[in-house]
Amino acid sequence: MAVPAANVPVHVSGWVLGLVLVVAGAVGVISVLTAWRTPGLSAMSDSTIATAVALGAGYALVGVGLEHVRRGRRRLFGMLMTSAGLLWLLAEWANPAIGSSTGFTVGLVLGWLAPAVLTHALLGLGGGRLGRTQTALVAIGYVIFGVALGLLPALTFDASATSCAFCPPDLIAVAPSVDLSGASIAFGTTAGTVVSVVVALLLVATLVRQTPAGRIVRAPVLIPGALFAATVAIELGRAAGRTTVPADAPAHLLRLVESALLIAVAVGVAVEWLRARRSRTLVARVVADLGHSPPLGGLRDALASTLNDPDLRLAYPLYGEIHVDAFGRRLRLEGRTRQGREVTSIVREGAVVALLEHRSDVLETADTLDEVVRAARLGLEHERLQAETRAQLADLTAARKRIVTAAAGERQRLERDLHDGAQQHLIAISIGIRLLAAEASGLREPSAALVSQAGQEIALAIDELRTVAHGIYPSVLADEGLAAAVESLAEGSTTSLSMGDLEVDPLDVPIAEAAYAVVADVVDFATGPVSVRAARHAGSLTLVVEAPQIPDDVLVELGDRVGAVDGVLRTASAGSGRIELVAEMPCVS
């Protein structure tokens, strides 16, 4: 269900895994038998306990590595861990007591490789590609541990010169030379010491660079890993510049410590799985809670706390490229542009149902995303539908507001046009007629009467125009506010309008217009006295209008008008055929 772009799960069939497991078992058994035969020559140990710990370390790495491969995520890490475990067990094969020339040769070549492979695994733990320094370090590691300490000495192994009479033949000793092999080992131990120190420091630095949450997750793996590299450095440092690596008591003690640290690394990886499972349980619980009383945005909070990423954002796709949060608000995901953050699509049945913007490393902790998303599926679906509905509702509300605002603006413009245009012209015409009448005072009676009648008609027209203009938009509302506009309404209305407390100005013009519209329409339709009062309280305007019953369709219209400014209109019976309208509108206080 979760598909991070670069990390598509691949399933490896069971029998391949089984085969690797059987091989690992066999390698371990051979190593233990070899170690027991000649404890003095063993690379592994000089005691039963040390042997057991070394065997445990190899098996533990193989175990967690194979489990990783089986889970199908970060397969490379799993394979490297498995290899490191196998190689750790193979180290013992360089013991001549193995008695098999093939085994001895393999042991000679691969015996030192385990630290290099483990370094590769741990440096790649952060996910994604290795950095340039890291890649170089891994390559150098392979050269030193694989070639300088392995392949080259094997190619130049000289059984006679090393006074190893009982050594099985080295099958690839094509140019036996004590000098060459000694030089290679001397270089390998010196360079290996340096590289191991650098790896140890780099692993510590990697840990320090993590976010606090990432540090908690990574510490169980990186700390033993760094200590392992440090121990390897000490082991090689003791032999630095020498032509052979000693197998004395201190060397055995160091090997025991290394084995124990490898077990700790394996345990650290297993701890990540446990953490992931716990996250899933946690999210599952949150989702179960969501089922009872879904708090909007609760899923994001739950995911943020589960994944230890307080800035985590959860977005739902709306139309195409538009994303919204659980509340339906527009959201711009920055994962692709912001350092250290990325966006993961959550896909179901081929469609993206949600997008998660998160810290780049947050989902690398085992299979967290998969676990989390599986648990949160129902919650996601629920929130996605809610988000969609809310976003559409917000769009509609915004559209309604725009329409109402535009209408109010248009009414105001009309009022201005009527007053400043038409009315001015009419007055000018009436003056013209008056002048005309004065000039032509000698007119015969019928004509004089006509002129005077025209003057009266124009006076009437001016009067009517004024009433119409005022009805369209009372200019006093924009100039002086709601109280003044209601007062002016009271002055001119034919029904009694009594005003209570109206000290609510200044209001935003759209709010004032909506409030005025309620009062004006009620007064228009009321068949008896109307009373009005208003109050402001905590960012909200409450307008109360008490009036005789007015038609339902007018109430619906007024509800729309109030709703357009995000307000609510409620009506209640006020007794004896009267009603009370209460409009609550948000206003900046």
Place this chain on the structure above:
Amino acid sequence: MRVVIAEDEALLREGLARLLGDAGIEVVGQGDTPDRLLALVSRHQPDVAIVDIKMPPTHTEEGIVAAQTIRREHPSVAVLVLSHYLESRYAMRLLADHPESVGYLLKDRVSNVAVLVDALKRVSEGESVLDPTIVRRLMSRPRDRGPLAELTEREREVLGLIAEGHSNQAIAARLFLSLKTVETHIRQIFMKLDLDETPDSHRRVLAVLAHLRQG
């Protein structure tokens, strides 16, 4: 009588000037902005300044502000504001500071020269003038039973004329009553409305207006 006219609509301004000229009133200056108006008043010291309420820049109530400035800075110049606002609040604003020698007429009155000339004469003599339409609107406003309902028909007539700014003599002349009778009516009215009777006829206009506007 000498007047200046401030009105931004040229046709109206010219027409008004001619109309007044025909009626024997000397128009000594015409302007179209508040600034021009104030300059004209300073220069000509006319008897009356006729001021349109709507002038640049916002075309809302610049005229009222200009009128108040004239009354403050040139006490000898009366002001007649022409408006198309029926709302009494604009008139009230105009009268509130300097009620004497100030008038507020609806613009369409200008075509009735007699009314206009009468108003000019009254403000130049120091009276207050308030458009009868505005007063009628206030008087006829529906209201719950209050002291206004207890006035007799004649008392209501007298009250209306007081609100329009008429003096006792003018009221007596209009209603064909003796001055004494008018004074008796006025005393009755003020008692019924619970208003302090003041000999200052301008304050009297304000008090009556305030009462009528209360609703």
